[in-house]
Amino acid sequence: MATEVVVPMLGITVEKGTILEWMKKEGDPVEKGEIIFIVETEKVTTEVESPASGILAKVIVPAGVEVPVLTLVAVITEPGEELPAKYAALSTQVPPVEAEKVSQAEQVPTPMPHQVRPAEVAEAAPGGAIKVVPAARKLAQDKGLDLETVSGTGPGGIIVIRDVEAALKPGPELAAKVSTLAGRLAKKEGILLQGIEGTGVRGRIMRADVERVIEEATAPSLGKVIPMDSIRRVIARRMSESAFTAPHIYFFTDVWMDPLLNFRRDILPNFEEKFGLRLSINDLLIKAVALNILDFPLLNATFKGQEIYILPEVNMGLAVALPDGLIVPAIARADKIGLAEIIRQRADLVQRARSGKLSMDEIERGTFTISSLNQYDITYFTAILNPPQSGILTVGKTRDELTLVDGAVKEKRVTSFGLSVDHRIIDGTVAADFLQNLKWKLERPALTFLNL
Amino acid sequence: MRELTYAQAINEALRQCMKEDERVILLGEDIGVYGGIFQVTAGLLNEFGPERVIDMPIAEAGFTGASVGAALTGMRPVVEIMFIDFTTVCMDMIINQMAKMHYMFGGRGKVPMVLRINIGAGRGAAAQHSQSFHALFMHIPGLYVAAPSTPYDAKGLMIEAIKNDNPVIFVEHKKLYVEKGPVPEEIYTIPFGEAEVKRKGSDITIVATHAMVIRSLRLAEEAAKEGIDLEIVDPRTLTPLDKVTILESVKKTGRLLVADEGHKTCGVAAEISAMVAEEGIFDLKAPVVRVCSPDTPVPFSPPLEQAYIPDVKDLLPAIKRMMEYA
Numbered sequence: 001m002a003t004e005v006v007v008p009m010l011g012i013t014v015e016k017g018t019i020l021e022w023m024k025k026e027g028d029p030v031e032k033g034e035i036i037f038i039v040e041t042e043k044v045t046t047e048v049e050s051p052a053s054g055i056l057a058k059v060i061v062p063a064g065v066e067v068p069v070l071t072l073v074a075v076i077t078e079p080g081e082e083l084p085a086k087y088a089a090l091s092t093q094v095p096p097v098e099a100e101k102v103s104q105a106e107q108v109p110t111p112m113p114h115q116v117r118p119a120e121v122a123e124a125a126p127g128g129a130i131k132v133v134p135a136a137r138k139l140a141q142d143k144g145l146d147l148e149t150v151s152g153t154g155p156g157g158i159i160v161i162r163d164v165e166a167a168l169k170p171g172p173e174l175a176a177k178v179s180t181l182a183g184r185l186a187k188k189e190g191i192l193l194q195g196i197e198g199t200g201v202r203g204r205i206m207r208a209d210v211e212r213v214i215e216e217a218t219a220p221s222l223g224k225v226i227p228m229d230s231i232r233r234v235i236a237r238r239m240s241e242s243a244f245t246a247p248h249i250y251f252f253t254d255v256w257m258d259p260l261l262n263f264r265r266d267i268l269p270n271f272e273e274k275f276g277l278r279l280s281i282n283d284l285l286i287k288a289v290a291l292n293i294l295d296f297p298l299l300n301a302t303f304k305g306q307e308i309y310i311l312p313e314v315n316m317g318l319a320v321a322l323p324d325g326l327i328v329p330a331i332a333r334a335d336k337i338g339l340a341e342i343i344r345q346r347a348d349l350v351q352r353a354r355s356g357k358l359s360m361d362e363i364e365r366g367t368f369t370i371s372s373l374n375q376y377d378i379t380y381f382t383a384i385l386n387p388p389q390s391g392i393l394t395v396g397k398t399r400d401e402l403t404l405v406d407g408a409v410k411e412k413r414v415t416s417f418g419l420s421v422d423h424r425i426i427d428g429t430v431a432a433d434f435l436q437n438l439k440w441k442l443e444r445p446a447l448t449f450l451n452l
Numbered sequence: 453m454r455e456l457t458y459a460q461a462i463n464e465a466l467r468q469c470m471k472e473d474e475r476v477i478l479l480g481e482d483i484g485v486y487g488g489i490f491q492v493t494a495g496l497l498n499e500f501g502p503e504r505v506i507d508m509p510i511a512e513a514g515f516t517g518a519s520v521g522a523a524l525t526g527m528r529p530v531v532e533i534m535f536i537d538f539t540t541v542c543m544d545m546i547i548n549q550m551a552k553m554h555y556m557f558g559g560r561g562k563v564p565m566v567l568r569i570n571i572g573a574g575r576g577a578a579a580q581h582s583q584s585f586h587a588l589f590m591h592i593p594g595l596y597v598a599a600p601s602t603p604y605d606a607k608g609l610m611i612e613a614i615k616n617d618n619p620v621i622f623v624e625h626k627k628l629y630v631e632k633g634p635v636p637e638e639i640y641t642i643p644f645g646e647a648e649v650k651r652k653g654s655d656i657t658i659v660a661t662h663a664m665v666i667r668s669l670r671l672a673e674e675a676a677k678e679g680i681d682l683e684i685v686d687p688r689t690l691t692p693l694d695k696v697t698i699l700e701s702v703k704k705t706g707r708l709l710v711a712d713e714g715h716k717t718c719g720v721a722a723e724i725s726a727m728v729a730e731e732g733i734f735d736l737k738a739p740v741v742r743v744c745s746p747d748t749p750v751p752f753s754p755p756l757e758q759a760y761i762p763d764v765k766d767l768l769p770a771i772k773r774m775m776e777y778a
Binding site: 133134135136137138153154155158160161162 | 706736737738773776
């Protein structure tokens, strides 16, 4: 049976992608799980795995062409199988046509974000779903077992408890949770699969995960050439685009931090008791900035053609450093939600950012960014805007300073805040007002957070 | 402990309650001189006299309604309807009066009344004297529905029903009246909403009612020979239903069979199956199975009637199929 290969859904807001490169040529044998092409969207570049084993019989959309997601881009046949006539007729020079999108969207079930269409499911059960008794489904889910890898031995081939239990036994378990290619690469490089965090469906270890481990083991050294991976490529492109199209201006101010630090210390025990959550200075900062944006909506704007769009939601992006780059998930509606909800979202987003499990929407929805190096011994720094946003706030270390209060020398804790703005949208006085007001808010936490 | 039949156990419950509380009165057809069609009220007329054991004309709607009135004004009537089949003529009294009064008077009136009925085929009594549509009463808010399967449960539930301030539909089973079992002599009650695990097992949960409990227990002996270990849960009251015991058992065994002599469609078994599907689906290793009466009238022909009644012949193949879902 021929298997269709489509551009997977890559996130809620992603509508199209460009095929950067075909890793296989027409006529090449492919294995299920093998990377067959690379697709690039606005924010991520993703390797797409083959949904089936067989022969890459037909490439319909060549590299370099941008097409809507779910577009049919290739067909895989079983060895010896003729390419069905309906595919043979399709041109290899298909431009990004809308008609194509419509006809394919009708035929193809909607896959999950970051997931290749599970074509083998359709093969296993013509009804479209795997047959499995509820208790077995639950057990598989609890143990993170991919049911697609389990064969059923119950009446009519239904997957029953014993099948899942068998699949969960030590040996087969690992096999089930590691892609073929990842397994092969790990064996070749002599890498233990235990302990590798999988980013595939239900934590399945993919080739990219093994490559990441290999990469981490070989840190940069003098004279070494590092090929750009997809994350680095995206960072490079977006940073230069931002730096060279949006004229940046920078502002700095020192914020007296004792009131905010004391405020947090005072409410911390009660807050923890009430919500079971640990409030950090960052959470208070996120809220204060979001509230400040309500006073200065231009800082929530984006530049498009001849118009400035002031965005309706305040979604606070938080720069999270990863071993191989940086990602900015955003806390949704940070101006509207309470501190507890901010903590929950922040903890969840940071944790998932580190395990590579953010959705495109969570990365794309940000309208303003906070980048903190508070834990580093950095006094202050400038940041490049995260396009298409118009503002980014930087946070330096918190330091001790001596200051004169009524003629007496007093100790103060001080943090330098920096603001970069897009000068096409924001004038210097607006930016200065914004930063000054933020300083005012942070130095008077009781007034700022009175209503929360 | 001494043994009584199911009929004798109910008789003893009635006698002890009548002795204890003069507000307890009995109404029904042929319950006095004749002692009731299944002899459940035998001897009570002699002991308590015609003012408290009152033979009624063939007018079920009339004396059911009269009992609702008596209950509202302070008596504790126990009414016998000869067969469940005859409750159809008193549905207005049962559904619109007996079940509703307490609610419609904002809790200021109460109907402490017991309506005794019986279900079950197997006596060659044909389609109008053999029905098992007790599920109908489960559907009506405001009614308790008791369903004893043993003499012990019959006595304990009857005393609880009489002492309870709410209307109770007390569903007996014809084929059980002669079944014997140990019954304590003293007064005791079984709280409503407490199921009993009649047999502990690990492979399949059978939730069984009335005679299906006895049939399932017989089945369990045969099943044990084949290595299938049945757990039999008897809800004892259908309203309120002891969900916790049922769900805990299903959690343990992963398989549910519901056995009830009512019709399969919209029956007791349908309700219990749906409840487990809603609240315990992820414990299920196998599809739920209902063993019930077919959706046809009860046949008069004895061989057909025997084929009609759900019993071991239906249960055994069902549990074997379930065990294929290992």
